[in-house]
Amino acid sequence: MDATNPLVTTPSPLRASRVRPGRRVADRALRISCLVATVVGAVVLGSILLMLIVEGIRGLSPTLFTQPTPGPGSEGGGIANAILGSLVLTTIGIVVATPVGVMAGTYLAEYGRGSKLADIIRFLNDVLLSAPSILIGLFVYTLMVRPMGTYSGWAGGVALAIIAVPVIVRTTEDMLRLVPGTLREAGAALGAPPSKVITSVTWRAASSGIVTGIILALARIAGETAPLLFTALNNNSWFSPNLMGGVANLPVMIYQFALSPYPNWQGLAWAGALLITTTILALSIIARLVIKPQNAR
């Protein structure tokens, strides 16, 4: 496990003088290029964050959280409707995806062991996990937007749910598999039926892992733009509790405003981008902190 133990790494510089030059050059080249690759990765992340902070803070205004998006070319306004819409859409997505994902993951880990069907489902779930999200947008468009005749928040929520489900299925299954079989046997020996064993023993033992999966899914769908383009679209007015019709949301707002010719809109897009990225990075870091005790075990 421990790759950089001192026994392994220290001898090579000591013996460097006795190593043939060609081998030494190849070794140096590898070390330097690996270091450069990592530095480049870190620099890119740093430059993205720097861009967001500089431009995003410039776009901040006191009305950001209190006013809806302004019309084209007009001044002022905020992104309150987009923030609210994004919260509603991701909530719908995660509320729909969590029971489906956890139950499907439970089937794969508990009931479907060794069954062919479970193998196929597990495999296709992995494929769905990295499927292009724009195709999911097309699917929900055909499924909901076209029959209903209007873009709707519900369609947006369903599209996000479809993206979230595979993430939750995968982590739930992985985490349930980490639960030792003896715990299940102990539960069964007390006379508990399988459903009771699952709900009060295995789920509980794997709870932090399952929650991590849900947070990761949340982080994944919070920034999704492509599927929302064809489902929830956008809306410049205040959020209405009726989810039929376009619903404003941060990602589509950012997309449309960033590419617009109006400086005011571009400023709002940057502010929205800063907001959404900090939220998602915070969620990912939280997910990693939650999963830590699981790994230590």
Next chain:
Amino acid sequence: MPALSQSIAIAETRSTPRRGPSRGLDAMFRTCSYAAALLVLLVLAGILGSILYGGWPAFREFGFGFLTSSAWNIGTEQYGALVAVIGTLASAVIALLIGVPVSLGIAIFLTQLCPGWARKPVAMTIELLAAVPSIIYGMWGLFIFAPIFARFVQIPLSNLVEGLPVVGTLLYARVPSGVGIFTAGIILAIMIVPFIASIARDMLDQIPTVLRESAYGIGCTTWEVVRHVLVPQAAVSIIGAVMLGLGRALGETMAVTFVVGNANRLSASIFDPSSTIASRIANEFNEADGLQLNALMALGCILFVITFIVLIVARLLTRRVRAA
């Protein structure tokens, strides 16, 4: 003996009323989890079915010519997939050419070279790159990277290669704006690096330390250990990880839409603006109707087929190793 059978009988009669409802619940729970798992299958079938249904009229209208035609004319209703398909493949290949060496470098650095204290923060930084939404990469690409790239790479390079055969057509930028297929490839490379790097790192970590230590023990340098011990051991799964990255690059939408230029032009230069399947759908879908909508859905079908073949191969490669 009679006492025993009597007590069993009592136990059975006692347990029956208690078990009744809980057995019903048990069956219900099982059915629910089964249904949820089947839903995953249903969604995948639904995706394929819906875009096939939507794209069918375009396939029927243009037949096989849809794949080989580079037309995309809304006025005359002539549609072909060639430009978008080539754009998709070209940007993904560029992304792999740049992204794979970098991600392997990062994976090797993290598992072999990085001092222990720095490992966690560095790994976290790289993984956070994966969490950044694609639209942010698009903005970074368009507003930060493209101007710098145009000024310091495209313009000098275009001046250098102008008029040269082959290299001149390949690298000459007619409009050095920084956007185009190559920029899309670079942004895609940045986006797939964290995925490939983290899988490759896991695979390198799984190789028994004994192998590495014995290689060092007979006097191998780090390069030789990597080249002759680690890479052969992890090769299959690393190829799987690369395919997974390819799958992502092929289907990535928003970041590419920002930086690809969205032109329907077949150009030999990698610096010219073009389109990918996903960027064209994202750009035109909301204003499209009739045959154009069908053609976009048909593009979606092609994207589905390409990415799913790639993803299935990727999962098969990574799976076989996990099982072994």
